[in-house]
Amino acid sequence: MEAMIQFCTENWLNLLALGWFLVCFTGYMRYARLKSYTTPCLASVLHLYRTEWMMHMLERDVRIADTTAIANLERSVAFFASTTILVLAGLLTVLGSTEKAIGVIQHIPFAYPATQQEWELKLLVLIILFVYAFFKFTWSLRQYGFASVMIGGAPHPNEDISDSQRRSHANRIAKMASMAANNFNIGLRTYYFSLAVLGWFISPWVFMIVSSITVYVLYGREFTSSTLKTLMMSTGENHSGEQI
Numbered sequence: 001m002e003a004m005i006q007f008c009t010e011n012w013l014n015l016l017a018l019g020w021f022l023v024c025f026t027g028y029m030r031y032a033r034l035k036s037y038t039t040p041c042l043a044s045v046l047h048l049y050r051t052e053w054m055m056h057m058l059e060r061d062v063r064i065a066d067t068t069a070i071a072n073l074e075r076s077v078a079f080f081a082s083t084t085i086l087v088l089a090g091l092l093t094v095l096g097s098t099e100k101a102i103g104v105i106q107h108i109p110f111a112y113p114a115t116q117q118e119w120e121l122k123l124l125v126l127i128i129l130f131v132y133a134f135f136k137f138t139w140s141l142r143q144y145g146f147a148s149v150m151i152g153g154a155p156h157p158n159e160d161i162s163d164s165q166r167r168s169h170a171n172r173i174a175k176m177a178s179m180a181a182n183n184f185n186i187g188l189r190t191y192y193f194s195l196a197v198l199g200w201f202i203s204p205w206v207f208m209i210v211s212s213i214t215v216y217v218l219y220g221r222e223f224t225s226s227t228l229k230t231l232m233m234s235t236g237e238n239h240s241g242e243q244i
């Protein structure tokens with residue numbers, strides 16, 4: 001018990017910075033998800049576009065363009081998944097040479113002095129974040145693959161089905177594509193927050209400030225950006241968020 005109290009006393013600033021980062025990371029993830037149910041954002045508006053896309057897809061006999069579009073999306077996700085593996089390899093390499101890295105950072109003005117154990121903890125946090133991003137990217141890849149299968153099994157225009165059944169097919173495929181896009185988006189957010197962790201190697205205060213800035217940037221891009229406003233110009237429907 002005394003050892004734990006001593007550890008917390010000696011590392012209170014790092015623990016505070018890590019706690020603030022976790023609040024920003026998990027808090028924004030949860031906030032963005034709940035907010036998307038009631039407020040227009042990139043995720044909810046793009047889901048409307050995907051639904052419209054799948055409705056048009058069901059009207060086409062030849063769906064090569066649709067499967068090609070899904071394949072292009074898969075390539076983007078696969079790029080980030082492969083990059084994440086390379087980043088993890090680099091982090092594991094740095095983990096084995098922390099003394100040299102500490103010497104480099106110590107020459108940076110205002111850099112906060114850190115022990116080897118603290119450095120290893122910071123690197124471990126980065127490794128955990130990139131592993132989490134890798135799982136999200138690979139799950140997104142699989143979901144895009146599921147969407148391709150669903151497009152292949154979708155009914156053709158000459159099949160005798162009702163409009164409600166056609167709409168149901170389009171909604172299901174659009175939902176799967178949106179789930180894939182959502183996991184890809186979470187992986188990208190994790191990349192943003194991983195960059196914030198780099199500030200921790202300089203100072204816990206820099207870490208907390210950059211974590212807050214990351215939340216501000218992500219919120220601006222997803223909920224108030226000009227890109228979102230442009231997307232909303234082309235839709236004439238209610239943009240209330242939908243769970244994806």
